[in-house]
Amino acid sequence: MAEIKWPEKRRLIGTKVPRLDGPDKATGRARYSQDINRPGMLHALILRSPYAHCRIKSLDLSQAQKAPGVRAIVTVGQVNYTAGRKEGKPGWEFPVSVTDVGRELFYHGDEILAIAADTEEHARDALRLVKIEYEQLPFIVKEETALQKRLGPSTVPGKDASNVLAGGSRTEGDPDGAKKAAEVLVKGTYGVPVITHCCLETHGLVAEWESPKSLTIWCTTQAVPGTAGQLQGFLAGHGITCSVRCITHHMGGGYGSKFGPDIQGQLAAVLALVAKAPVKLFLDRDEEHLAAGNRPSATATVTIGGSRNGTISVFEAASYGTPGVGRAAGVNIGILPYVYEVRNVRISTDIVRLNHGAARAMRAPAHPQNCFITECAVDDFANAAGLDPMEVRLKNLPQNDPAAVTKIPTSFPALRNTIYTDEIRIAAELSQWKKKWHPPGKGPTKGPWKHGIGMALHTWGGAGRADNDVFVTISSDGSVLVQCSTQDLGTGERTVLAIVVAEALGLDPKDLTVVIGESQIGRSTGSGGSTTAPGTAPAALVAAINARDELFRKVAPKLGLKPDDLVLEPNKITDKASGKTFTWRQFCARLGVDTVRGQGNWIPGLSNLGVGGVQVAEVWVDTETGVVRLDKIVAVQDCGMVINKLACESQVAGGVIMGINLAMFEEMIVDEQTGRMVNPDFEFYKLGGMLDMPEIIVHMHDMPERGVIGIGEPPTISTAAAIGNAICNALGVRVPRTPFSPDRVLAALHARK
């Protein structure tokens, strides 16, 4: 087989193609998991810990069991109780006195049990009839408190009670010597709080057993086969052998928080089994904030120094952050300082565990935090040196790696300096940086408003992965079916597959039928790390080419032609030998009752990894009220070969909007007296609305020669840092922590006076 490459001349790839499911989504025809209703379906809800830390002293289900409409109750202790396998019984056949009494709960929102009833209202009423006696235990919900006490109450099961874990450290070169030698040295503290994913479609699923051996779930997940597999494994752990099918046709966002069935998936599957009826279980908004994942906070005290001409020679950061009861750090010491090349480095981080919900991966895990910590410090350094921060950025970019340049010229190390330099130039032009940048605090004013502009850089991987099967089926009526078990989180993945196959077969993407989001189709990997398009697009190309070749092999003999003489062009197949042409339909018609099927998996050479990205924010700040108005954000982004320019631009705009919310509005606030989150809602957990959004200018820096690279995560990384720098440029003082609310802006202004 000839080596498969992306076509030299691309008719569709890189153009703007409206998403295939756009009309379905706009009209409401698209059915999300939450829209699924099954005959006889029950509604389930979860009872959660009201305390930040407690132990279940007693648990009485008798009243709840008798409540109207209640069909099944299953506890978390029971689904976790696998010791019963020895007796040949699943955990839920054991009494709660064995499985749950004595169980420790570690945060407000920690799951206790779930009840399935005929209506949601009945389920809610029944939850309130569960009688639990709690032993309240000490808790810590504030990082400062944990850092003072260090050895506080436990946040995880077991004996390890320490609240502060060493998250690692790294020293390179001679930071002390470099600090002494530095002509310019500045120190600052920068931080971002815990924020949550805020998926508009909350976590959950509908679970239905077709037979004791076969379970179907309609689950909102970013890992369709993975979720089915995890649930199957869970059931096997209780001695239940069955097949699990997962369906996710449309999805309202995951952002890293939806990689498995979670506890609600396990509870729903068991409730459906016990009640012998389909069960729907979706979280409410408050549960989403409390227990469905969050992005760890990060705070760092940074010392940055270098020469007066802007070369950074030393970067030190002592940092900490909290993943709640989780273990993942908010600061990734491996990628600090972020993006830039600095010779003398000292980094350390502490992981502060608190009694609130656990962190999960969230769109570019650790990157926005690391970017904020680094990029704010870089600007403060530039300001102290009296230099334009854009020039300082250009000066400290990592060089193109000479070894990579000769060995793998399309790799990121071979291109990083070129990519950033080009993107900074483009961003500078689009934002009129040269004209608009001014020394901090010295910009234009309008009444009490001051103007500011700021820049930040980011990077991400976005590699392709194997184990993504795509199937392309061509029928004699000329129709083409594209199948893959992968999921479309709202990213436009369905359309990516259509574009690639249509490009290869000379068709219009609209004419294809794309079926995705069904685990039984084949293998696919979870949508994490911006790997979906680079993992599936190559597979789609291979599948399409295999289908085409198979079509030629089958039809050519019937026409007395040789497969090798056939050339496929848009809507037309030509026989090189005779010059005869067929339309696509005419040609496919010769299949008769036959169909052809091409299969493809990811192969190397069509995708790549490693991207840059530059963002510039322009703001106005009301110096009397501390109110910040975002004027404009310019986002320049590469992702190798752009497949769908329209979807890419949307992804970047969406990433920017998410970054704006980190910068301006979001914060999980947990009360130290009660241990409860006080804003598990969208009222005081703030998200910007239309009126809060600036003009967003997106520029895709297309590099087709690099192959496909993921786009999902990078564009959200540097927005908050760029906004932070713009505010500093406006005011001449640093607002050290997000969200940049009026009180924080005023505090920074007043601290200067």
Add this chain to the structure above:
Amino acid sequence: MKNFTYYRPLSLEAAVALLDNRWGTTELLAGGTDLLDLQKEYIAQPDKVVSLTFIQDPVFTRIEVPQILPGTKPTVSIGAAVKIADIAEHAELKNLFPALTDAAAQVGGPQIRNMGTLGGNLCQRNRCWYFRDEHVLCLLKGGRRCFASDGENRYHAIFTKGHPCVIVHPSTLAPALIALGASVEVVGPSGKRTIELNKFFQAPTKPDQREHVLAPNEIVVRVLIPVEGLRNASYEVRHKQSYDWPLAQAAVAFRLSGGKATNVRIVLGHVAPIPHVATEAQKVVEGQTITRELAEQAGEAATVGAAPLSQNAYKVHLVKVAVKRALLLASGAQPDWAI
């Protein structure tokens, strides 16, 4: 939410008759933008919900602006069932009472303004996140302490002296209406009475008190605003530009004659358990020409008595700015803060 019996009376009298004379067991339902949330969160658990939406009485449902003739003392009447959106968009009201219509136009978002009513706005419950959390037994739910006093209080009151519960009153229409000298007409078992709006609100401290002085079986029928030719304006400082609450608000009204301001009223929102009349600021402005300097002095004076909590000292500063800007707006100065 807890099950309840739903009533749809066709007259105010019939509605009054359905109400209990103690708080908690019966609730009035207008637009439902507040009540339904309270019920879903189990903060309100009424046995009876009495809908007001089927009452057609024009006094209750309409805006009446009489002809304004020299020498008369006309009164504008706005029915309690009037939607906030209809107030915001009313041409004559915009002309007479920009303080009110500007405040109305900034309430929540379009959905809230299209459902929320004037009566509901004045009688809505406070937004304190401890009060709204069923699991926190605060003063207003029969507990022994106010959690906001020592807790998460960035959005709470700065005028806290004498207030064991440090909520802020949520209505942004109320400060404007008080500045305009409005009163409310209410109906109860023994007929109608009128209450000056600046006596309508109270700082609650226990479960059987609301944020206003109505009896549990009284209903707001309408709001009456005298047309006195006052210059008026409201200014709010907001973090988000939609679907959010202000951090601080100032509503002002005064008569401008011979370049001097008299009958000055300055009322602050979102800084105290009730709309806060800034008496000291009023004194600064009374009888004076409104200049930028005077407006600033008034802003300073408006903060007299402020005793901020651990996280909300910033509001003291916002009060100064809001008062200054509202005064300048009302005096007709070109706002230099508009961009």
